[in-house]
Amino acid sequence: MHRTPIPLNAVLRAAASAVGRKEKEGPLGHLFDLRDPTDRFGAKTWEGAESEMQRQALNLALAKLDWTDQDPQALFAGDLLNQCVGSAYGLLSFDIPYFGLYGACSTCAEGLLLASIAITGGAFSKCATVTSSHYCAAERQYRTPIEYGAQRAPTAQWTVTGAGAFLLTDGKDGAPRGVRVVRGLPGKAMEAGINDANNMGAAMAPAALDTLLRFFRATQTRPEDYDRIVTGDLGFEGGAILSDLMLAQGLPMGDRYTDCGQLIYHRKSQDVHGGGSGCGCSAVVLASHLLPQLERGELKRILFLSTGAMMSPDSLKQGENIPAVAHLLELEAPHSSL
Amino acid sequence: MHRTPIPLNAVLRAAASAVGRKEKEGPLGHLFDLRDPTDRFGAKTWEGAESEMQRQALNLALAKLDWTDQDPQALFAGDLLNQCVGSAYGLLSFDIPYFGLYGACSTCAEGLLLASIAITGGAFSKCATVTSSHYCAAERQYRTPIEYGAQRAPTAQWTVTGAGAFLLTDGKDGAPRGVRVVRGLPGKAMEAGINDANNMGAAMAPAALDTLLRFFRATQTRPEDYDRIVTGDLGFEGGAILSDLMLAQGLPMGDRYTDCGQLIYHRKSQDVHGGGSGCGCSAVVLASHLLPQLERGELKRILFLSTGAMMSPDSLKQGENIPAVAHLLELEAPHSSL
Numbered sequence: 001m002h003r004t005p006i007p008l009n010a011v012l013r014a015a016a017s018a019v020g021r022k023e024k025e026g027p028l029g030h031l032f033d034l035r036d037p038t039d040r041f042g043a044k045t046w047e048g049a050e051s052e053m054q055r056q057a058l059n060l061a062l063a064k065l066d067w068t069d070q071d072p073q074a075l076f077a078g079d080l081l082n083q084c085v086g087s088a089y090g091l092l093s094f095d096i097p098y099f100g101l102y103g104a105c106s107t108c109a110e111g112l113l114l115a116s117i118a119i120t121g122g123a124f125s126k127c128a129t130v131t132s133s134h135y136c137a138a139e140r141q142y143r144t145p146i147e148y149g150a151q152r153a154p155t156a157q158w159t160v161t162g163a164g165a166f167l168l169t170d171g172k173d174g175a176p177r178g179v180r181v182v183r184g185l186p187g188k189a190m191e192a193g194i195n196d197a198n199n200m201g202a203a204m205a206p207a208a209l210d211t212l213l214r215f216f217r218a219t220q221t222r223p224e225d226y227d228r229i230v231t232g233d234l235g236f237e238g239g240a241i242l243s244d245l246m247l248a249q250g251l252p253m254g255d256r257y258t259d260c261g262q263l264i265y266h267r268k269s270q271d272v273h274g275g276g277s278g279c280g281c282s283a284v285v286l287a288s289h290l291l292p293q294l295e296r297g298e299l300k301r302i303l304f305l306s307t308g309a310m311m312s313p314d315s316l317k318q319g320e321n322i323p324a325v326a327h328l329l330e331l332e333a334p335h336s337s338l
Numbered sequence: 339m340h341r342t343p344i345p346l347n348a349v350l351r352a353a354a355s356a357v358g359r360k361e362k363e364g365p366l367g368h369l370f371d372l373r374d375p376t377d378r379f380g381a382k383t384w385e386g387a388e389s390e391m392q393r394q395a396l397n398l399a400l401a402k403l404d405w406t407d408q409d410p411q412a413l414f415a416g417d418l419l420n421q422c423v424g425s426a427y428g429l430l431s432f433d434i435p436y437f438g439l440y441g442a443c444s445t446c447a448e449g450l451l452l453a454s455i456a457i458t459g460g461a462f463s464k465c466a467t468v469t470s471s472h473y474c475a476a477e478r479q480y481r482t483p484i485e486y487g488a489q490r491a492p493t494a495q496w497t498v499t500g501a502g503a504f505l506l507t508d509g510k511d512g513a514p515r516g517v518r519v520v521r522g523l524p525g526k527a528m529e530a531g532i533n534d535a536n537n538m539g540a541a542m543a544p545a546a547l548d549t550l551l552r553f554f555r556a557t558q559t560r561p562e563d564y565d566r567i568v569t570g571d572l573g574f575e576g577g578a579i580l581s582d583l584m585l586a587q588g589l590p591m592g593d594r595y596t597d598c599g600q601l602i603y604h605r606k607s608q609d610v611h612g613g614g615s616g617c618g619c620s621a622v623v624l625a626s627h628l629l630p631q632l633e634r635g636e637l638k639r640i641l642f643l644s645t646g647a648m649m650s651p652d653s654l655k656q657g658e659n660i661p662a663v664a665h666l667l668e669l670e671a672p673h674s675s676l
Contacts (some may be wrong), residue, residue: 003411003435006461045656074524082420083650084440088527088661097524098663099448100648102422102440110437114452121459123344186412186435189426289419296441310438312421318383323426325436 004218005185005330010116011171011178012331015287016060018053020135020161023284024103026265031288032162039136039161047081047089050134053163053280054090056081058130061165067224069094072128076312078110079132079279082141086132090163095197096128105204105233106187106308107131108164108283109327115168116181116329125170132163133278142197142313153198157235157277160264164283165182171283179294183219183330187211189310191321197311201238201261201274203322204307208234210246211305211326216251223253227299230290231326232282232306235275260285282306294333304329342556343523343668347625348454349509349516353625354398356391357497358473361622364603369626370500371398377474377499384471384475385427391501391618392417392428392470399466399503407432410466410505411531412456414525415448416440417470417617418497420479424470428501434466439470443542443571443645444525445469446621447665453506454667463508470501471616480535480651491536494574495615498602502621517632521557521668525549527648530658535649539576539599539612541660542645546572547583549643549664561591565637568628569664570604570620570644571599573613598623620644632671 024035034056036322041052054077062068075094078101079086087100103110111129118124136146138159144150156159171178187207194203208231216222223229223246234242239259246253261275286304293299311322355370362373372394379390392415400406413432416439417424425438449467456462473486476497482488509516525545532541546569554560561567561584572580576608577597584591598620599613624642631637651661 003408047652047656070341078440080421081650082652083418083442083648085648085650085653085658088648089653089658092527092529092661095526098527099452099524100440100442100527100646100663102416102438104421104438105586114437114456117459117461118452118455121455121461123455123459186437188433189430189436191430260445308438310421310423310426312419312423314420315427317422318385320423320427323430325438 001073004086005215006117008116008120008181008184010119010168010181012166012181012291013169013178014061014064014167015291016057016064017284017287018057018163019284022270023160023162024265028268028289032284036073045127046134046137050086050132050137051090052076054086054130054132057095057163058094058128060094061167065167068097072096072126073124074099075128076101076115078107078128080104080127080138089170093132103325104308104310105277105279106306106325106327107279109304109306109329112166112329113184113186113327116184119168119170127168128165130165131279131283133159133280135159135161138278152273155199155237155274157200157261157274158164158272158290159278160276160281162280162284164280164287177334179334180332181329182332183214185211185328187326189323189325191323193321195316197316199237200277200309201235202241202308204324205234205238205241205245207324208305208307208326211328213249215328223251223256226301226303227256228302229253229257230302230304233277234259234307235261237274294331297333300333302331304331319320340452343521343553344524346454346458346519347676348506348519350504350519351507351516352399352402352505353629354395354503355622355625356395356436356501357622360608361498361500361602364608366602366627370622374657384472385423388424388470388472388475389428392424392468393431395501395503396466396468399505403505407434410434410464411462412437414439414453414618415468416445418442418476419638429468441663442646443473443615443617443649444644444663444665445617447623447642447644447667448496450504450667451522451524451665454522457506457508465506466503468503469617469621471497473497473499476616484665490611493537493575493612495538495599495612496610497616498614498619500618500622501620502625515672517672518670519667520670523549523553523666525664527661527663529661531659533654533659535654537575538615538647539573540579541647542662543572543576543579543583545662546580546643546645551587551668553666561589561594564641565594566640567591567595568640568642569597571615572597572645573599573615575612632669635671640669642669
């Protein structure tokens with residue numbers, strides 16, 4: 001059956017985003033639902049702040065549909081923190097069956113893909129997905145505590161402080177609107193010899209290439225068949241590498257290619273070096289920038305790939321390279337606006 | 339639709355286990371496929387050993403069906419290590435689309451449940467799931483490096499050094515044999531006020547209770563309708579708590595209840611205090627002890643719940659309690675032996 005793209009039939013009925021100060025000050029800042037200029041979200045720890053962002057993002061999404069936590073039959077969630085505690089604690093207060101995921105920054109697409117598979121197959125009619133990252137929690141876990149003031153490498157990316165929540169249905173609830181998930185393709189874990197945690201875009205670009213090539217070959221489509229091809233957090237370095245690799249394969253993506261990590265910050269004035277990254281990066285850009293464009297019919301059909309780098313600080317110290325994965329979703333504007 | 343048990347139709351076609359020395363010396367030692375008395379599996383680090391166990395377990399399972407890595411259309415995997423590096427590195431050499439999971443020690447059942455949902459719904463016809471834990475890697479991450487010789491608490495559990503791999507199909511491949519996954523129920527994340535990392539059985543028992551109560555109420559069945567009710571790693575302390583809680587609910591489980599963490603070691607002579615734990619615990623006991631009994635028809639129908647404690651060392655230091663989850667599968671002997 002499917003090592004090729006999976007036909008899916010799920011509807012993205014609502015999404016919500018919560019972000020911190022730097023994201024609020026970026027070019028998409030006005031689009032996010034909730035913006036906390038303190039980055040703390042009322043919590044005493046950065047990890048607690050990340051959990052609280054997840055809780056608030058899911059609550060906001062539920063409120064948009066006038067749902068309670070009794071509506072979704074399953075919750076797919078994950079984050080970057082050790083043992084995914086951002087999700088485990090952040091979503092404790094919801095009475096929803098819980099599937100924990102770890103796909104690093106690919107978690108947004110991984111959760112949406114698994115939820116869409118379960119909905120398409122009839123296991124659930126309503127699902128929620130949530131993911132997040134927090135700059136301060138990620139820096140002290142992966143690199144150094146921010147208080148050290150360590151200098152950042154030119155290719156280093158800035159972990160997005162943000163959480164995105166999504167509500168999906170089988171579309172049988174009578175509501176015609178909603179972006180449709182029409183195909184999906186899970187990524188393969190792979191590594192291409194990169195072991196520099198300050199250049200994750202380069203580590204993840206080959207995984208995105210593999211998923212895109214498999215998708216285009218199997219569907220016999222080309223980049224120009226889609227209004228946008230959007231990766232999650234390759235940033236400026238990884239995005240340029242992916243563009244070059246696709247060009248070399250005879251599939252130039254041109255201007256229709258972009259990356260959430262390139263969109264979320266002002267490159268120069270916000271001093272973000274390689275661009276944004278983190279589970280929250282593709283989640284909040286999808287929730288508050290891409291989905292609304294699809295809903296309004298400004299975009300008809302896009303390919304969305306979250307990209308994940310699945311190393312740990314310990315695995316790099318032990319001399320391992322960075323394994324990466326990229327999960328793909330084909331998203332379509334609501335039929336009523338076509 | 340389903341917050342109640344999900345009807346599933348998947349077949350467990352093969353399973354394989356790899357374990358370390360202590361597991362080899364336990365009461366089930368002779369049943370495991372691969373036993374390395376050095377616990378190192380040829381690797382230089384404990385984390386590398388855990389990855390290698392996963393790789394070997396999956397290779398063994400594939401060989402049992404004469405499959406290559408081109409057969410499974412998806413791989414569901416996870417472990418206890420930070421950023422789930424046991425799976426990310428251990429399974430890198432397989433050319434199979436990869437879904438990373440984090441459900442702590444519930445990962446075995448979580449992976450089987452998600453694979454069964456995807457197979458039942460038609461997204462895939464063949465899937466693999468893998469999970470693992472390693473005593474030495476887990477001790478230094480969660481508690482103290484084993485070289486410190488720290489004294490263990492009476493309720494502390496012993497993390498199993500082991501990996502289990504499973505191959506599932508939709509049963510349409512013409513092979514009649516294989517244990518059937520007939521129903522599943524995802525667990526909810528919850529915490530019950532326990533914050534003692536040396537008493538994880540107590541932290542996880544309420545999650546197992548919640549899942550069991552929801553299952554029995556929705557299906558209108560009782561414990562006596564199943565030959566065995568098997569939890570993953572509540573151990574002696576948590577298992578006794580769950581038995582008491584079920585009794586108080588009017589659903590005594592009696593001798594048909596057991597726990598993989600109680601089965602895997604000799605309680606007294608192996609000095610394991612609270613029993614076994616870890617993602618590998620329920621995985622290797624299911625793969626090499628429970629499934630063969632079902633295949634031979636000695637057991638006709640069982641409930642299998644892996645139980646997970648999703649705290650991190652940091653979250654406990656920050657004063658948080660232990661969130662837990664328990665995913666349930668109903669497994670049935672092959673029709674041909676009924």
